[in-house]
Amino acid sequence: xxxFDPVFRASQTSDSPYIADLMISxxxxxxxxxxxxxxxxxxxxxxxxxxxxxxxKHAYVIASGEEVLAVATFYPxxxxxxxxxxxxxxxxxxxxxxEGCRILFRTLRTASVYKPFLKESAxxxxxxxxPSHQGKGLATxxxxxxxxxxxxxxxxxxxxxxxxxxxxxxxxxxKLGWKTRNMTIPTSLLPGVVxxxxxx
Numbered sequence: 001x002x003x004f005d006p007v008f009r010a011s012q013t014s015d016s017p018y019i020a021d022l023m024i025s026x027x028x029x030x031x032x033x034x035x036x037x038x039x040x041x042x043x044x045x046x047x048x049x050x051x052x053x054x055x056x057k058h059a060y061v062i063a064s065g066e067e068v069l070a071v072a073t074f075y076p077x078x079x080x081x082x083x084x085x086x087x088x089x090x091x092x093x094x095x096x097x098x099e100g101c102r103i104l105f106r107t108l109r110t111a112s113v114y115k116p117f118l119k120e121s122a123x124x125x126x127x128x129x130x131p132s133h134q135g136k137g138l139a140t141x142x143x144x145x146x147x148x149x150x151x152x153x154x155x156x157x158x159x160x161x162x163x164x165x166x167x168x169x170x171x172x173x174x175k176l177g178w179k180t181r182n183m184t185i186p187t188s189l190l191p192g193v194v195x196x197x198x199x200x
Contacts, residue, residue, distance in 0.1 A: 123158070
């Protein structure tokens, strides 16, 4: 067996040492604005305890041995309200009422940059690849592998959001057949976001 043998698989809670930095890098401006100094802790604990949008049960990875090289979360949009509510309860349980309210306020403020989901879609988020393994086709392998889950998700299309200034990711998605649905313009506080869709 080669020392570098990347495979696609569902994530496991034991992947948590690799996850936080990768997921933070997927949308650093937005993540840091909303969660600030709590970001790394919240992602790690949410993943490890299977809570909210960062839960291990929603994540898929490209791994080589035990090392996680790329990650993305994926779920049917019909499940989004339940997942978000679980995440909110998790944040309040971890940080208490006052800090939870601060994060909730910033979360609601960022919600204005995201468009409503289309019907019968599935959502891909937190797409990230280890900087030391970029340029090796891992992001392409990850996206194509997740697209193969469409039957289990009972989805007619996939949606994702990418920060407007993340040109390499946008070009990759376009190469894989994704189309821009709409975009929001950046403000002094929040980055612009592009919603992309892939129909099946």
